[in-house]
Amino acid sequence: MTVIxxxxxxxxxxxxxxxxxxxxxxxxxxxxxxxGVVTIFVTGSTGAVTTIEYEPGLVKDFPDMxxxxxxxxxxxxxxxxxxxxxxxxxxxxSLVSPSLVVPFVDRKxxxxxxxxxxxxELDIRHRSRKLVLQIVGE
Amino acid sequence: MTVIxxxxxxxxxxxxxxxxxxxxxxxxxxxxxxxGVVTIFVTGSTGAVTTIEYEPGLVKDFPDMxxxxxxxxxxxxxxxxxxxxxxxxxxxxSLVSPSLVVPFVDRKxxxxxxxxxxxxELDIRHRSRKLVLQIVGE
Amino acid sequence: MTVIxxxxxxxxxxxxxxxxxxxxxxxxxxxxxxxGVVTIFVTGSTGAVTTIEYEPGLVKDFPDMxxxxxxxxxxxxxxxxxxxxxxxxxxxxSLVSPSLVVPFVDRKxxxxxxxxxxxxELDIRHRSRKLVLQIVGE
Numbered sequence: 001m002t003v004i005x006x007x008x009x010x011x012x013x014x015x016x017x018x019x020x021x022x023x024x025x026x027x028x029x030x031x032x033x034x035x036g037v038v039t040i041f042v043t044g045s046t047g048a049v050t051t052i053e054y055e056p057g058l059v060k061d062f063p064d065m066x067x068x069x070x071x072x073x074x075x076x077x078x079x080x081x082x083x084x085x086x087x088x089x090x091x092x093x094s095l096v097s098p099s100l101v102v103p104f105v106d107r108k109x110x111x112x113x114x115x116x117x118x119x120x121e122l123d124i125r126h127r128s129r130k131l132v133l134q135i136v137g138e
Numbered sequence: 139m140t141v142i143x144x145x146x147x148x149x150x151x152x153x154x155x156x157x158x159x160x161x162x163x164x165x166x167x168x169x170x171x172x173x174g175v176v177t178i179f180v181t182g183s184t185g186a187v188t189t190i191e192y193e194p195g196l197v198k199d200f201p202d203m204x205x206x207x208x209x210x211x212x213x214x215x216x217x218x219x220x221x222x223x224x225x226x227x228x229x230x231x232s233l234v235s236p237s238l239v240v241p242f243v244d245r246k247x248x249x250x251x252x253x254x255x256x257x258x259e260l261d262i263r264h265r266s267r268k269l270v271l272q273i274v275g276e
Numbered sequence: 277m278t279v280i281x282x283x284x285x286x287x288x289x290x291x292x293x294x295x296x297x298x299x300x301x302x303x304x305x306x307x308x309x310x311x312g313v314v315t316i317f318v319t320g321s322t323g324a325v326t327t328i329e330y331e332p333g334l335v336k337d338f339p340d341m342x343x344x345x346x347x348x349x350x351x352x353x354x355x356x357x358x359x360x361x362x363x364x365x366x367x368x369x370s371l372v373s374p375s376l377v378v379p380f381v382d383r384k385x386x387x388x389x390x391x392x393x394x395x396x397e398l399d400i401r402h403r404s405r406k407l408v409l410q411i412v413g414e
Contacts, residue, residue: 003414035143036141039313039377039379044390051183056215068207076334077337078329087333094326100235101177102179102237174410195353196367199367243281253321276278
């Protein structure tokens with residue numbers, strides 16, 4: 001058993017939901033571990049990680065659904081502290097989660113065919129995002 | 139330290155929220171590990187995993203709450219891609235999460251008395267669902 | 277590689293969102309492990325764990341957002357089973373998650389500057405809450 005850390009960045013400019021699956025699979029393969037778990041963690045407080053079937057419809061529908069829960073136009077107390085207009089972004093990110101754990105077996109993520117790992121950009125400014133992969137296995 | 143993979147299937151026909159606790163506890167016990175973590179991962183993209191107090195009321199209330207966030211009757215872009223009427227199912231599943239990590243100590247899940255591990259069926263067709271347990275410990 | 281369990285309690289009286297970061301970091305440091313993952317798990321069924329920028333605004337906004345998803349005043353089936361008025365608390369807790377996994381590298385949680393680990397009290401009675409930290413690393 002060992003633990004290996006990988007880091008990479010995602011450019012969210014132009015799209016809000018970014019497929020991380022190829023990069024996560026590549027990082028897992030590089031470790032030469034056969035079996036274990038990979039924790040995908042987003043360090044920024046207005047980004048999140050989950051899984052979804054990565055097709056153009058759901059990529060629009062998912063942020064739309066979150067907008068229903070925490071609309072941009074609502075009044076948030078966060079605005080008093082920061083005055084940066086992204087209170088809704090923080091709330092959505094805390095709801096979805098900064099962290100996802102995916103098993104891998106025989107070097108392959110156990111995702112199934114229709115489930116991809118995605119980074120979800122929730123801020124009003126798009127930017128470069130840091131991700132940490134912590135891979136524990138043998 | 140070692141890692142052991144267990145797989146099992148859940149029949150969601152007839153109920154939407156299925157108690158996985160006895161099966162997960164059984165799998166952890168079979169490994170003969172004393173301490174570690176178990177990652178419960180659902181491979182299908184319209185199922186999710188979380189914890190809840192497993193009683194008949196909440197088993198109805200939880201899907202009802204998700205229906206408020208992503209109603210069946212709403213219009214989803216996913217419909218254009220797949221035309222299968224389950225856009226809301228994908229969105230709910232991505233919100234709840236495909237993955238849950240639970241510690242075990244002295245061979246026992248640290249769930250407390252009122253918290254059970256559940257599979258949540260969110261699709262419109264019920265069916266057999268594949269779950270992967272990745273157990274890491276010693 | 278080894279696994280070390282730490283437990284502590286949180287008093288949620290007086291605030292609904294409690295910053296766990298210093299305590300989690302202290303527990304990780306005490307293990308003398310350099311790299312790994314810590315699973316933070318809440319045993320009570322009406323509490324949850326996530327991350328947020330810990331400032332007074334978001335600490336109010338986050339419970340307010342959850343109130344939109346599962347309002348206190350709604351009718352829940354849970355009431356028939358328990359008659360304790362906290363159906364909304366269970367639902368919010370199951371949505372947010374009882375469990376969070378955070379990597380640590382060179383003995384330090386990879387949280388970034390603006391992201392803290394928080395316990396979220398969702399019950400109508402505040403009280404002492406048990407948390408389990410399962411630390412896996414080397």
